[in-house]
Amino acid sequence: MSGLSGWVPLWPPAASAEAGTVDAIVLLLLGLSGAVLLLVLCLVAGFAIRYRRGSPAKRGALPELVQSEVEIGWTAATLLLALLLFAWAASAQLGEERTQSDALEIHVTARQWMWKAQHPNGAREINALHLPRGEPVRLLMTSEDVIHSFFVPAFRIKQDVLPGRVTQLRFHPTETGEFHLFCAEFCGTLHARMLGTVTVMEPGDYARWRAAQPEGDGLAREGAALFVSLGCAGCHGAGGGGSEVGVGATVRAPRLAGLYGRDVPLADGRVVRADEAYLRDSILQPGRDVAAGYAPLMPSFAGLLGEGEVQRLVAYLRERGEQPGEGR
Amino acid sequence: MSGDVAAALREPWDSLRRQREAAEFGVWIFLGSEALLFAGLLLAFAVNRTLHPAGFAASGRETDIVFGTVNTLVLLTSSLAMAVGSEAARAGLRRLALRALATVLLLGLTFLVLKGFEWAKDLREQLWPGAGFRLAEPGARLFFGLYWTMTALHALHLAGGLAVVGWLSWQGWRGTRPLGSPAFQVAALYWHLVDVVWILLYPLLYLGGRA
Amino acid sequence: MSGITADDAMAEAPQERQGDSYLTAETGLASWLLTTDHKRVALLYAAALTAFFFIGGAAAVLIRLELFTPASDLVSAEGYNRLFTLHGLVMVWFFLVPAIPNTLGNFLLPLMIGARDLAFPRLNLFSWYLFMGAGLLLLAALLLGGVDTGWTFYTPFSTGYAHSNVLLAALAVVLVGFSSVATGVNMLATVHLLRAPGMGWFRLPLLVWSIYGTALVMVLATPVLAAALLLVVAERAFGLPIFDPRQGGDPLLFQHLFWFYSHPAVYIMILPAFGVVSEIVPCFARRRIFGYTFMVYAILMIALLGFLVWGHHMFVSGQSLYASLVFSFLSFVIAVPSAIKVFNWSFTLYRGQISFQAPMLYALGFIGLFTLGGLTGLVLASVPVNRHVTDTYYVVAHFHFIMVGGAVTALYGGLHFWWPKITGRMPPDGWARFAAVLMFFGFSFTFFPMFVMGFLGMPRRYASYPPEFQVWHVLASAGAVLLAAAYLLPMGYLAWSLVRGRRAGDDPWNATGLEWRTASPPPRDNFRVPPIVEEAAYLYHPRHEGPRHEEQEPHRDQGGGT
Amino acid sequence: MSGGEARAILRRGLLTWAGLLLLLLATLALAYVPMGWLNLPVGLAIAAAKALLVALVFMDLRRRDLLLRLAAGASLLWIGFLFLLTFADLLSRP
Incomplete structure (x- = not known):
């Protein structure tokens, strides 16, 4: 679903395969939540108006139907709905984990308030990341000081970058363009300025760009x-x-x-x-x-x-x- | 005896039995929260031990087992004295209760003194995980980081317990607090918890890696 | 200031003072600072909490002003970090956690179960002194320059890289933790051992049940937070390596210890709000609560399951996928008890005689805002979507909807509902209704834009942000002005009502609880004659008939003095 | 009369104390027996036995009603939650 980037964007651009699955789940949850919220608001508003003090509506005892059977019914329904939502979300997550292993591997190092990326052929970038469109990417990330978090809203991905450990992030860019890169885990004074841009290019352009980079040894x-x-x-x-x-x-x-x-x-x-x-x-x-x-x-x-x-x-x-x- | 009961009765209770029941219920809940406090520290110990088994085994051999075992003995005996003192107070046996409480104070102080000597020895052997730390294994620093924190927090709790028991026995001796007051059972239960925490710390800090 | 609405049909004969109320029983500062009367300790807490509410609120206003513009121009980046940390620390531990349990709970628990006082009156006062001591420690940290680690104190930043008063703040939080454990112990012992004769477990009002569940969570969760912060103090003050990744420490260990407390903490904040709403809705709908036993088990399930879901704060933190899926499953399951409660409140309105005084408006506002807050939690519980929305303004909006839209709205509702019992004066209903509606719209206007901005990718704790988010920040900041007004207005007219408000009888709302069977304000020992409980709670109409309009008499009170 | 009661209190206390000493000697001796990974569980089991003995006799739980025993044991369940789910993460990390 492309971003409604008219005057005021209401939906972030979807530039990765993951964005598709995430958006699908979000739309489902949005629909369900909207339905449940509407149901509750109608019940509350409806009863409030219909049974306001002095209104002619019929009172009397609660009909037998509305006793505990209904209560057990909607509790079970809510539980079932919760389990279904969990099942979908879990399977979506497991699906992403089984991507193929020949992804483009980029080493990312985060340190207080900047991102450093290194491509397999040695090309290095600061606060920027160039990627080819259509090819799966695997980031091997580590931090030199505190916990940071690699977050690209357009790809719907985020992964904390830990000191002393290598964390991985797999995704599959599908749209070309320039996208925001944020640090999403509070990491100190200039946390808000630890920004970057991820540029997705056609594979041909990417190869030319990479070749043009100063040929640091691999x-x-x-x-x-x-x-x-x-x-x-x-x-x-x-x-x-x-x-x-x-x-x-x-x-x-x-x-x-x-x-x-x-x-x-x-x-x-x-x-x-x-x-x-x-x-x-x-x-x-x-x-x-x-x-x-x-x-x-x-x-x-x-x-x-x-x-x-x-x-x-x-x-x-x-x-x-x-x-x-x-x-x- | 009835004057004794009336003196021990507190607002908003009508019967001393009910007040004692509430006091014990309340202190057991507090002991549950203290157990969770030490559980937090033990989780840190368990996680770091899982990440660095070799480092923790090597460090386990460095702690002084003689001090550890003697201190465990001292604390177990103080727990015995406390139990006897608490039951004697409840049964109104004044002489036995006061002598038992005095023993608890003595043994508690002994534990702290021995702990002081042990810490001094550890410092001399460069076991403080700072600059001059002797062991090289990774994780050894984490073991001793937790060793000092846990023993210090336990010693702090023990000192607090000593203060409470000391104050209560002083009041018991002077007669300003009737022996039937539930406070003696509350102090006893708290003391036993401090003992149980040490019972758990002993194998973790002293017996690891001995084999 | 008309305030007096037409439908107050009750006669207004001034109540003659049989015995002195707890306010006039003894006077002088010492009688307040050394009191063991649970009602006075409640007022002491209310005074302290209001002060902290202002401090936290001021920080919030500054944050919203800063975020008006994309650039970080009002305060420096460093200053902004200290502002949101202060807002978090004060609002979580020094306002929301004690807000309902230590004010309304402290005041009403003995009254509702027919007791003279809490089980340990002196421990109650001691918990207030612990709270004030912790407050002073935090103010010292604030005056010395504040803390910039966020209220979450994540390591290794808090232990190795922060240059602010982390030690003072951590010790202040540990101390306030002991105050909340002391409160929990007191409440549990009271409910177990001081119920009036006839007050069986399933005749307890739901506010008592929710305070009981809250006390359980307070006692069992807070110590682990104290352990986590003591380890941070040990590492930062004495250099003992525990969390330091450079020496092999695990960067997630602190997060596990911290969130083991901090998720149950959000249930400490919302459970009492459930109790307050469960008291208000039946009273103003004149109907028995729908599914009383389901509501009780829902409270207990929330208190228990609340301890099993903390990992949903750590889906992207490097936690293993297996653990994330387990936590995600448990987080979906815990949505069920909350859903039960919302449906039961809604169905309590069915076939009622609903009147819309201020407390009812707050309660209905609570149901709407809490439902939206809860539903947005489902998005956060599913792992793939969490990867996108966590640590963004979506999360900020979610927890503010629950804590501010829920707990603070219920606090204001409860304050208005029991104001006659606490002070003997009726709140001016006209103004009160206006304040309730203003709060509902002010709140929605402030925090709903944050959902959209968060989903667009606006990260948390940013002083400066890309320009495309500015429109949402401006909307939120404008809403914050409305919300601030809605919070200040009640303080005004409630203070006014102390002097000029109409005098309230024993039971101005015709409610069924035991607290309405004694004088307003109640005497020092709560009941002139110890009450005997004959009825279950909320018998607002005979079993097989609905509430008739005119007479509110057919309802049966829970019990009374023989 | 009070002499007899005092003797009963002392006797029960000393008996339990002797039991605790035996367990202490046992755990100390077993610590030097190389059992590989078994050493820790055995050490903790003995510590649990000592703790149970202290709780039942010294803390007088054996003569208390169910409510107090539940209050006493409740925190163990929550400690279980803390360890179980934290290790669910720790042991299944890649």
Whole structure:
């Protein structure tokens, strides 16, 4: 439903697939609420006028029908209606969760009072986000200080951005144009000025725009440089190939090539899937999930690395994951 | 005895039995709210322990088990003394009641003194989760953040209980408050709650990670 | 000031003073500041609450003035954050939570169940002193520069990044929490142990039931808020890491602890309002309440389910999808008891003899505004739509419709309904009706535009906003002027009625409750002769006949002195 | 007469106290027995037993009517709500 953007907009523009489902539910709820409100107002106003003091209407006892049977009836009806509404809303939400995994991944970092976005090819943006129309998008978001919230009204989406954790947001832009980006969780003095614009372009324009961006190294390539400069290679081997005892490394450290997506047996018997969160935690809190058969010797990098650097290392390790085995 | 009852009777009650019933009902509801206060802290403990099992196990080994166990013993004994004192007061056994209440005060102070020494020892061993914190495991700082908060709040509640019991026994001894007054049962129930909270804190703070 | 309407057929013989009323029984400041009379403590609370209502209201007026223009020009961004935090803190804890339970509840509970006083009179006064102590702490925080964390104190902002008097404000809220626990304990013990002979559980008036449900929620929810804020104090004042994400803390832990209290808190605010409306509607419709037992179980279900739905405040906060769906389901289920109550009020009007004095207008206004407020809650309970509307002005409109459109309207209605019993004077009905209608339209005019603006995407707690939202803000600010007038007007004519108002008899509205069986204002010990209860509540007409127009006599009072 | 009553009070108290000591020794000993994840539940179970003993005897709940026992136990149900739904979120996070 396009926005009634005449003189005064009464409905926000619908620029994403999610907007369709949300608007459908809202219209249903609007209709139902309007009906119930009308029913109550008619009952109250009707009875108030008809049975005002001194009016000739017939009083007498309440007819047997209107005793507790009616009460039980509408209670059950209200309960049923509530359950139906829940079922629809829940199924709509579950439907959105099952989107396909090959979405365009963009890393978003929020910090007190600005948004930073980084595209897979390294293009960086401040308080702005360019997206191609028609392609699903997955935002991997984290915060450098307090809780913020990524909110684009036109897409009907909002997701808090937490410090110390990666939160995800999937959506599917369907309309081109420029849309507001707000921070929706109170985050301090300039919370009201932590704004941005999301620009949705035709895929062709997007590709040209991205190519025109200063060719910052891809996240993964920058990650590889960091992997060496920070000394990770010293223990985990140059390509993350890991080091068996005595192969040019003073310390035994687990193989990292092909790690992403695999299940990792831990020292305390648990088995954990090596996803982004696991890679992040192992860098910042190595003592937490120690791989089975290894001593917890890795120093923690918490406080030494910014969020950006952690994201690059994680991107690098994920890329090593996609070509299993041939790393050194 | 009837002069005693009349002195203990308060507005708007007509019978002392009914007033005592209301006093106990009221204090039990208050103890329920105190339980929820400590439940809030225990939820923080449980959530952080689930997020950092290794850190909490390592920290559990750092707390001083001797102090913890002795303090539990002291508090259990004070609970015994309080129960005896409260029942003796209700039965009008003046000498037993006053001696039992004195024991409660003594044991309560002992607990606080031992707690003081324990805290001093913890500080010397750099267990305050600030700059010079000794342990490196993640989550250890959270364990000790909660360790200091929970033991401090418990000690505060215990000190409050000591003040109330002290004031009541002073009045009982001077005779300005009749022994039949429900206040003795109310103070006893509050004291037992402080003991029960410690009974729950003991395994969480001292026994974790010992195996 | 005509005020006197034609249909006051009652004779106006001045009541001779048998014994002194509680107002004149003892005089002097000490008799007020050291009183253990539940009626006087109620008036002490009423005075304190009115003061805080003005402080919170002033903050609201400044907020609405600031939002008149898109730019943040009246106050700085920092100043605006402190304004809405002050508005939230004062209005939630220092006005709405104690508003009905500690004034009307304190005054009426013993009277309605035939008791001389509350179970613990001195605890009642102590709770008022706790409340005043907390109020002073909050004023100190305000004078020292205010707080800028929002009334929600979210971490890690409140513990690590806020540079304002968070400690003072948190301690003030913990202290006022103890005052509300003390009130809860007092009310529960009174209802259980001090009911007059014959006053069975299912003869209790619904205001007593709603105060009972509120007391349960107060006692069981408030301590968890105290725990959450004490942990914030521990982390901020002593540097003990509990919520700090940089040291492994969970950013959602505080929100779980906070909302475990704060959602039941909104039921603390609305349940007493249900009770007041359930007293007013039958009296002015001259009909028995429709489905009394359903209304009682609805109150208890709301008090219980209120503790299971807090997660619907955290759908977008990073909470797991599974938990969000569980909370969403429970939030839909809790809509049912509220729906029962609204339908029952509506059907109480069926075949009644309805007269429209001021209390009835407030009650009917409540039913309309609360129904709209409740229905907009369904939108917020469904996860996908919540993702769009949470943290926007849609939510601001939703909770103001329930708390201000509901609870404050019912407070004013209750104040007018029991004003004769509290002060012995009748409120001037003409002015009172005008104030009720003015409040209804002033309120709707202020807060309905916020629904539209919120759905358009206007975020909460913004001092400056994109220009396209300005038209809605201007509408809301204009409405706020009307609303402010509607709140101030009753204070004027009610004060006037203290001196020049018509004297009220024992039972000016011909109601059936026990509180109308004693003098207005009642003597120090409430009843000259302890009442025996013979009837159920609300017997406004014989079982098998409707209320006849002229005589209001066939109604049977709940009981009286032998 | 009062001597006998005093002795009865002391005897019942000391008996319960002895029970509590036994439980304390048990939980202390069991803490050093490596049982993996079982250590915490066992420790809490023993603590619950001690708390129940204190509540029934020292706090005299065993001689009270149903209303007071409900008032005493009610808060446990609400603590259950708090833990249950918070862990519903914590344990099912991605």
